[in-house]
Amino acid sequence: MDRTRHNNVLKVNLREAGYEQGKAVIRNVQLQVQSGELIGLIGPNGAGKSTTIKSILGLMPYLQGEIELGGANRRYAYVPEQPVLYEYFTLWEHLRLAASAYGMREEQFEERALELLERFRLSGERHHYPVKFSKGMQQKLMLIIGFLLEPDVYIVDEPFVGLDPRATGDFLELLEAERVRGAGVLMCTHVLDTAERICQGFILINDGTVVAQGGLDEVRVQAGSSSDASLFECFRRLT
Structure with a gap:
C-alpha cells in the first residue's frame, strides 16, 4: 500500500497496554492513518480492538507507547459502539x-x-x-x-450496529465525503464484506497483537491465502 501520498493524521505505537501494570492486554500494536485514508481495524471478539481504541483515546490505566495526532486542527471524533x-x-x-x-x-x-x-x-x-x-x-x-x-480523524467503533440499510447508505456517503475532504478514519467493524469494499487498508489483531497489516493484497500474502481470497477468508486463516 502506497503510504507516501498523504500526511499522517494518526500514528500509534503501543508497546503494551492493559488495566494494570504487568498484565498487558495488547502488545506491539503499531498503526498509522493518513489523510484521506480509511483503515479497518479487524479481529475476533476479545482480540484487543477495544483496548487499542481505548489506548488511542487515553482511557487505559496502564500504557507504554506513543500516540501522535496530526492534521490541521489536531482533533478527532470518536463514535462509540454504545x-x-x-x-x-x-x-x-x-x-x-x-x-x-x-x-x-x-x-x-x-x-x-x-x-x-x-x-x-x-x-x-x-x-x-x-x-x-x-x-x-x-x-x-x-x-x-x-x-x-x-475533525482530522474519525475513530469509529462498530458503526453499523442498529442501522437500517438506508441509514447505512447515508453513513457511507458521508464517510466517503469526509475522506475526500482529507479526514482519516480508523473503523473497527465485524462487517467484513463492507470493510473489504470501502477500506484502503486493514489492521488485523488477534490475541492482543497485530497479525497482518496493509492493503488487501498484502494481507492475503501475510495470511498465506490465494490472490483472490476475500477479507473474510484471510480473517479465518489469521485468527
Whole structure:
C-alpha cells in the first residue's frame, strides 16, 4: 500500500497496554492513518480492538507507547459502539453541547446540524429525548455528532450496529465525503464484506497483537491465502 501520498493524521505505537501494570492486554500494536485514508481495524471478539481504541483515546490505566495526532486542527471524533446519552438533554441539546466543546460558531453549527438531521431523517426529533429513541436512532445521533465536528480523524467503533440499510447508505456517503475532504478514519467493524469494499487498508489483531497489516493484497500474502481470497477468508486463516 502506497503510504507516501498523504500526511499522517494518526500514528500509534503501543508497546503494551492493559488495566494494570504487568498484565498487558495488547502488545506491539503499531498503526498509522493518513489523510484521506480509511483503515479497518479487524479481529475476533476479545482480540484487543477495544483496548487499542481505548489506548488511542487515553482511557487505559496502564500504557507504554506513543500516540501522535496530526492534521490541521489536531482533533478527532470518536463514535462509540454504545451510544453515550444524557437523560435530560434533547437531541438538539446533545448537538449543541458537542459544538460548544469544540468552539463551533453558532451559524456554522446550525447549518451543519440541520443538514445532518435532514440527511439522517431526524429533523422531526430535534426537541425529543434520545434516551427514548430506538437503538438505530441513537446510533444515528452518535454519527451526527461525529460528522458535525469535521475533525482530522474519525475513530469509529462498530458503526453499523442498529442501522437500517438506508441509514447505512447515508453513513457511507458521508464517510466517503469526509475522506475526500482529507479526514482519516480508523473503523473497527465485524462487517467484513463492507470493510473489504470501502477500506484502503486493514489492521488485523488477534490475541492482543497485530497479525497482518496493509492493503488487501498484502494481507492475503501475510495470511498465506490465494490472490483472490476475500477479507473474510484471510480473517479465518489469521485468527
